Amino acid sequence: MQIRVLVNGAYGHMGQEAVKAINAAKDLTLVGQAGRGDNLSALIQTSQAEVVVDLTTADSAYANAKAIIDANVHPVIGTTGFLPGQIEQLQALSAAKHLGGVIAPNFSVGAILLMKLAVKAAAYFDEVEIIEAHHPAKLDAPSGTARKTAELIAKARIRQPASRQEKELLPGARGAKHEGIPIHAVRLSGILAEQEVMFGGQGESLSIKHKTLTRETFMPGILLACRKVVELDKLLYGLENLI
Numbered sequence: 001m002q003i004r005v006l007v008n009g010a011y012g013h014m015g016q017e018a019v020k021a022i023n024a025a026k027d028l029t030l031v032g033q034a035g036r037g038d039n040l041s042a043l044i045q046t047s048q049a050e051v052v053v054d055l056t057t058a059d060s061a062y063a064n065a066k067a068i069i070d071a072n073v074h075p076v077i078g079t080t081g082f083l084p085g086q087i088e089q090l091q092a093l094s095a096a097k098h099l100g101g102v103i104a105p106n107f108s109v110g111a112i113l114l115m116k117l118a119v120k121a122a123a124y125f126d127e128v129e130i131i132e133a134h135h136p137a138k139l140d141a142p143s144g145t146a147r148k149t150a151e152l153i154a155k156a157r158i159r160q161p162a163s164r165q166e167k168e169l170l171p172g173a174r175g176a177k178h179e180g181i182p183i184h185a186v187r188l189s190g191i192l193a194e195q196e197v198m199f200g201g202q203g204e205s206l207s208i209k210h211k212t213l214t215r216e217t218f219m220p221g222i223l224l225a226c227r228k229v230v231e232l233d234k235l236l237y238g239l240e241n242l243i
């Protein structure tokens with residue numbers, strides 16, 4: 001059975017890769033490509049899409065996801081930069097319709113494994129900091145992956161780190177705290193996407209690092225999500241829920 005997929009943000013870096021990958025997949029049919037200024041709801045209707053892959057920008061991510069859910073079509077959202085509470089609101093909208101979908105800040109299998117390993121380590125190390133590095137065209141900071149990793153670690157850790165007397169002599173020197181975990185965001189040419197999670201303990205430290213070298217890395221995860229969402233009845237947050 002063919003699954004009808006529309007790509008929103010189709011003319012961007014990720015969108016172009018997704019279009020290529022969907023065209024190459026035997027069980028998926030690309031039924032539409034949308035970009036900035038297009039009427040997404042109208043295109044969903046005319047294309048009769050069953051799944052919409054959204055790879056746009058943080059400022060339009062919520063409105064796009066809502067338009068997809070309102071149209072009773074399965075969202076596969078790769079766009080990052082949702083505001084606090086927005087993902088929960090979208091999950092509630094989907095749940096009310098029993099509509100399956102996924103919001104995944106990272107579609108690479110290695111990045112998912114990094115998160116799983118970090119969750120394991122979080123039970124043994126109280127102290128942790130996250131360093132993420134991306135290409136300079138990335139608009140949002142910190143990355144959705146770093147935020148998600150911090151959320152998972154915060155849930156998994158057994159003890160809070162001991163409080164310290166610290167003074168930032170330059171604002172931001174100790175990173176931005178999410179769920180109490182410092183996140184340091186680097187933006188540099190020559191890098192696509194990297195993340196390191198550093199744990200500290202008595203006399204030892206543990207670093208888990210993942211690097212993404214090309215955008216093709218994200219495509220197997222996007223294709224997997226397109227295939228799985230049509231069987232789901234709720235909106236999942238994170239690719240790890242599908243693999």
Ligand SMILES: NC(=O)c1ccc[n+]([C@@H]2O[C@H](COP(=O)([O-])OP(=O)(O)OC[C@H]3O[C@@H](n4cnc5c(N)ncnc54)[C@H](OP(=O)(O)O)[C@@H]3O)[C@@H](O)[C@H]2O)c1
Pocket residue numbers: 008009010011012013014015034035036037038055056057058060077078079080081104105106107108138218
């Ligand atoms: N989940 C993952 O694994 C993963 C991996 C990499 C990147 N990302 C995320 O994916 C998103 C896209 O990344 P990218 O590198 O492809 O960025 P990009 O090259 O800037 O592409 C974004 C595209 O979306 C278009 N766009 C902006 N607002 C839109 C709207 N309201 N409706 C339709 N199209 C719109 C942009 O058009 P204009 O050029 O006219 O602005 C552009 O073509 C970002 O949020 C990024 O963080 C996710």
